[in-house]
Amino acid sequence: MLRLIAVLASVMVVSQARAQDAPVVIRGGTILTGDGTVIEGGDLVFSGGKIDAVGTDIPAPPGASEIDASGQFVTPGYIDAYSHIGLDGRQRWTRESLMAPSRRLSLSLPPTAESEWLRAGTTTVYVSPGAENLVGGLGTIVKLTGAPLEEDAALSMSYGETALRTFAAPTTRQGMVGIVRQTLVNAQEDGIAGEDGRVFAQILFESLPTRMHVNTPDDILTALRLAVEFDLELILDAAAGAHVVAGDIASAGVPVVVGPTIVGLGDGGPYEGFAHTPANAAILAESGVAIAFGTGDAGRGRAVAMEALVAKAHGLSANDALVALTAGAATILGVSDRIGTLAPGKDADIVVWSEEPVTTWAETRVVIVDGETVFTR
């Protein structure tokens, strides 16, 4: 019996490897490459998990299978650039310390076949520590199949209602920022030992991005001040109210991961509700700020596509919306060498859509990650 299982397993591995290696042509769809290019009646060829060719009238390589995409639309897999996907409550944040810079996340993603995110066209996620801790730890970038992309992707910080409600002290926003400032000064002067000190050194002296989860215009300006003072490579998360200070954000060259805009206002969060508008992304893009979208989702299967759709309904162009879901997000996350566009050499993370993407009725038809078809409707 054991022997039989072993044999079966090896057969499965071989057949999977074959399926992945053999070329596949997605034929005749409208291809939106993710960086703004549109190819009508386009063909896309991939094999071995990578994209080989994108264009028109591409002859089928020997042994290729075909996916008919005529009348349909082809995009890169979408990127949810701020989520807590795969984290349970205990993983998301830690009670033990207000600041846990070297904390790493351990994800438990649903099986590929059951992933509501994959079915909805999201293929890669940035998983952030929760906003409960002032310094929550290291965020990570993974595909929803579980394949890692970048383990230590950024250091996550947060100040605002969520952190204020979670810890008894400090009791104020200004108190929290005071602690951050003193900590970074200590780190600059080698005052912090061990792993924590190493992580702070990476944001201060190396290229590890600092992501700050903030939700009012004034909190965002505080983040921009900290970034200047400590020469941080800053990315703003959530950023309700960013539209009010879009010019400042643009001048600082700081990208924003917008959302979630589709929210509940919660028991204690409504204070920040005044700053919340679905026009945030459109106003930021108009001001020249690089944007991506995040759901902030942990386990509800929410589609980042819907965040982009709300933004588009409120003034973001269709092209900007798609770029923010794909190439723009990949650039902000620092993984544009691998994902975000449909181009030769990039990972074969591809979605075929029933109709024009980022519209109310667009639905996934086929979802492919690393050349494997993970969902067909």
Next chain:
Amino acid sequence: MTPSRPYRAASIALTCCVAITTACAPEARREESSDVLAIVNAALYPVSSEAIENGTLLVEDGRITALGSDVDVPSGARVIDARGASVIPGLVESHSHMGFKQLNIPSTGRNNNELSEPINAQVRAIDGLNSNDAAFTLALASGVTTMNITTGSRSPNSGQAVVVKLRGGTVSDMFLAHGGMKFAMRADGEFSNFPDTVDGVYELLVSHLRSARDYVEAGSAAADSGEKPPARDLTHEAFAKLLSREWVVGVHTSDKLGMEHAIALKKEFGLDLYIHHGRNTDELVDELVEAEVPVSFGPILPFMGTENPRVLGPVRLAAAGGVVAFHADHPDAHQYFLRHAATMFVRKGMSRSDALRALTLNPASLFGLDSRIGSLEPGKDADFVFLEGPPLEFESLVSRVFIDGVEVFNRATGDNVFGQRVPEGW
């Protein structure tokens, strides 16, 4: 933004008139009746009948007087050209905590639940509601014109709800109808004087309904015999109004057991009862149809994704002839995304007209208000919403909202009857 004083004044004047119709001076009524509003060139979605591609809607005295593709506009009417817009009935939110947990004021989070006792039948939402909650303006921007505002769900019976129209002013100005009673099949083990299981909650509610029955019977017997009736008890009186079906009861339940208990309550006591939340509707479609228990499903976004299998529950219930409403449950879900959430059910097979009905006429029917609001029909209240495109599309933003024939929200100007600032972009 300037608060739209004239609108508000008009709205309040009209409200008084509606509330005390019989007391209105005949002359005042004649004067108002000369003020006809005509919406022309609109794509009308009456909900109760087929859509009209290029229609006219006439409003007089706060009521719809006519609609159709072949309606003459009376001379002297005030005409609004709605070319390019859809006009739908104002959305009816069947389950909200607006005015309790207030936008921008975190300390109000605890206003929602009276938690000193498990049974709070004498507690009335109208007595605690703050009409100045900034969220009402956002609700108008979402196309909501009527709302059932209910107290929280953390006690088995949190009290009496109130149905309001979002026409500005005080709670009295907004008042439309009693919203019935709220039960919650929920046991968190948080309070020692509360039942610690859902079964225990059910038993507690059953015992109160039985006591109310005894109370009513004792009262009748006393009246017959001329003896002194039992001492007045507001809790018994409230439960008695459920037994007589004068009030509806909405049962908060999110799991199968709770839903089964709700169905059992309806059967045992003949209540006018609906379920709100009803996450497990997919498992009980036949039972709900058989017992004629409507479900107000929600909150949907952001709690469920498009691929969530629970979305199929309302789709199947509607297909089986059951009554489905959708709700946002502000502030758990943001009111604005309720209309968007309806698209999730259409993707899974619900007809667009059923989805629109679940936002309008069906929630109105939960409170017996479907003869007055929830669709565009002659004789009904002139509560309607202009959308920039087809009713359910995300891209179709709410541009104007009317209640009782009076404009209460205008997206282009930001004017709204609550006089609150509308954040940029809504």
